[in-house]
Amino acid sequence: MTIPKLIYHYTNIEALISGIFNQKIGGSEKDNDICLWATHCEYLNDTIDSYLGDILLHNNQEIKNMLKLDLKSVVDEFKSSYIISFSESKDCLPMWNMYGKNGKGIKLGFYFEKIICNSKYVDNFHHCVYENTERYENYCNMIVREAKKIYEKGLPVGMEENEMRKDAFIYGLIHAFASQIKSQSYEHEKEWRIQIPAYKINTPIEFRYCSGVLIPYTRQFLPKDSLKEVWIGPTNDMERTEKSIKLYLDSIGFDKVDIKKSNIPFRN
Numbered sequence: 001m002t003i004p005k006l007i008y009h010y011t012n013i014e015a016l017i018s019g020i021f022n023q024k025i026g027g028s029e030k031d032n033d034i035c036l037w038a039t040h041c042e043y044l045n046d047t048i049d050s051y052l053g054d055i056l057l058h059n060n061q062e063i064k065n066m067l068k069l070d071l072k073s074v075v076d077e078f079k080s081s082y083i084i085s086f087s088e089s090k091d092c093l094p095m096w097n098m099y100g101k102n103g104k105g106i107k108l109g110f111y112f113e114k115i116i117c118n119s120k121y122v123d124n125f126h127h128c129v130y131e132n133t134e135r136y137e138n139y140c141n142m143i144v145r146e147a148k149k150i151y152e153k154g155l156p157v158g159m160e161e162n163e164m165r166k167d168a169f170i171y172g173l174i175h176a177f178a179s180q181i182k183s184q185s186y187e188h189e190k191e192w193r194i195q196i197p198a199y200k201i202n203t204p205i206e207f208r209y210c211s212g213v214l215i216p217y218t219r220q221f222l223p224k225d226s227l228k229e230v231w232i233g234p235t236n237d238m239e240r241t242e243k244s245i246k247l248y249l250d251s252i253g254f255d256k257v258d259i260k261k262s263n264i265p266f267r268n
C-alpha cells in the first residue's frame with residue numbers, strides 16, 4: 001500500500017460559505033479551523049456502508065463457531081458511527097458527479113499526514129477495503145486470526161471474563177475491522193475515512209434535510225494548515241469561479257491555499 005501525500009474531500013461549492021470555515025460550536029467559534037460534517041453511517045449513499053463486512057464475515061464458519069450468543073444490542077451499539085469520507089482519486093468524474101454536484105462542486109485537498117497524525121482522529125482514521133480484491137482476502141484472514149486469538153487465549157489482562165463479555169469483545173473486534181469493508185462497486189473512490197463511534201462523539205448531533213429525510217451529522221474540525229488546495233469542478237465557470245474563490249479564501253486568512261481546476265473535458 002502506497003501512502004498518499006494528499007487526500008480529497010469532494011463537496012458542493014456552497015459548503016465554502018455555509019459550512020466549512022469558522023463554524024460556531026458550543027457557544028464558541030473555532031477560528032481558522034476547517035469544519036467538516038461527519039454523517040451517520042446509516043444515511044450515506046452506500047446503503048450497506050459499515051454493514052457489508054459484518055454480513056460477509058458472519059457467513060464465515062470459523063466466526064460462526066466463535067460467536068454463539070445473541071448480541072443484537074451489542075451489534076446496534078457498535079454499528080452506530082459518524083463518517084467523513086476522503087478519496088485518493090485526484091480528478092475523478094464519478095466522484096465529481098456523485099459528491100461534487102454533477103461537476104459544479106469543489107474538492108478540498110488535505111495533507112494526509114496532518115490527519116493521520118492528529119491526536120483526535122488517529123484511532124478513527126481508516127483505509128477502506130473493497131470486496132473481491134486481493135487485499136480483501138488478506139484483510140478477512142487477518143480479522144479471523146485476531147478473533148481466534150481472543151477466543152482461544154481469552155480477554156486481555158485485567159478484563160473480567162465470562163462468555164457474554166468474551167463474545168461481545170470478539171464482536172467488537174470483528175466489527176471495528178469489518179466496518180471498513182465496502183462494496184466493490186465503490187472501488188474507484190479509493191476511500192480513506194474518519195469513522196467515529198457514536199459513543200465517542202463529544203459534539204452536538206445536528207440534522208439537515210435532504211430528499212425527504214432528516215440526516216444526523218456532527219461537526220468535526222481539522223487545523224487550518226491541513227488544507228493544501230481547493231479544486232474547481234469540471235463544469236463550473238472556471239475563470240470567474242477561480243477569481244471568486246481566491247477572493248473569498250484571501251478574505252478569511254486562507255491566502256496560501258492553492259486553487260486548481262479539473263482537467264476533465266465534461267459538459268453537463
